[in-house]
Amino acid sequence: MTETRASERGRYLTTQFDSSSEVRLVPRSADTTRIISEDPLVVIGDTRYEGAPCFLYLPPGQADTVFVDYLDNLRAVARWPVWSHSPGTPPEAAFSIREIPGKGKGMIARRAIKGGELIWSERPIYAARRTLTCASDQTDANGIFYRAALQKLSAASRRAFFELGSAYPQSEFDVVPGILNTNCLEISISDGDSPGDHDPDPHDSFAGLFPTLSRANHSCRPSANYYFSVRSFTGQLWATEDISPGEEITITYTPLTAPRMERRAFLARTRFFLCSCPACAIPTSQAETSDRRRIVICELLARLQHTQYPPRIPKEELEQILEWAAAERMMVEYAKVLLFGSQVFTLYGEREAAAEWAARARSAFRMVEGEWSHHLSR
Ligand SMILES: C[S@@+](CC[C@H](N)C(=O)[O-])C[C@H]1O[C@@H](n2cnc3c(N)ncnc32)[C@H](O)[C@@H]1O
Structure with a gap:
């Protein structure tokens, strides 16, 4: 079993990265890219058709991120003041990245971690609009489009990228889209707290790949919450409970409000594993209770979340x-029930309860999303 400190990013699987062969990620004959701006560095992904997605390379040192989107949005993204701010130093790593039987690598606590602690934060090295379209000859099987996007990242970021694994069958998926699909996490760049004056389409969703955060494995009873702070453009990992040394730090890849069968089917379809976490491994009678609770929570949030008059x-x-x-360790949903509950009390004139629940909601969101949670700025 190998053990490497998480702060020594880029050192666990160096043998997989052959820098000489990765320098030219796309063979010259398949290269459809052209630089269209030097500062900021913007590269069109496919010169053969108008409106092709582009690659914006954000400054190494601050970000070293490739942002993949359509040109109009990238022009605005390039102007965001956040790129001239340091993402901040991540906390001293409280975990190691280790081999975990049946799961590949994962994060193991090296010391006691307190609930509400920021465990890790970093900027993504690859961020992309999920609904991008590329030419029909730039497929998941040859990975040309995605390889082209990686080309101008620093060697360190490319190394970090190739150290991550792909759960996709190599016969059907090039390793680069395989790594992206296996490891990307949701990034919300329009939660009302946009880092620039331009709010991109709030209905479109973005995904980001993180060298270290993408190592967090899944549990339907997670011990941590992954939160994307658009304000600092960092992915963050917050402990949602006390974690003992030697315990795995987990997040959720699926909505926790779904019942067990749905969660497992979703994880098998999208992440290629059968979930056997503590919430899935319980006997059927207990699973039924857990499912019923989750459905009630889901229905309640649906009734409260999107209405002015709950x-x-x-x-x-x-x-x-x-x-x-x-009890189900659904701590983000817990914070939301408190927040929407306080709004219900306000609406119906129950001022004391409203103030009490608003204070509890603030402290619950601080625990799972930190001081700069967009829920706290509302
Ligand atoms: C984002 S990666 C997590 C890090 C990965 N384990 C690694 O070695 O780099 C997601 C992949 O990890 C594996 N994985 C994550 N959580 C798992 C779990 N609870 N059980 C089994 N495999 C899991 C699956 O292969 C999944 O597609």
């Missing part, structure tokens, strides 16, 4: 739902 829900009912959310 129904009046008795405090006792909300307290019961909070208890279930805590």
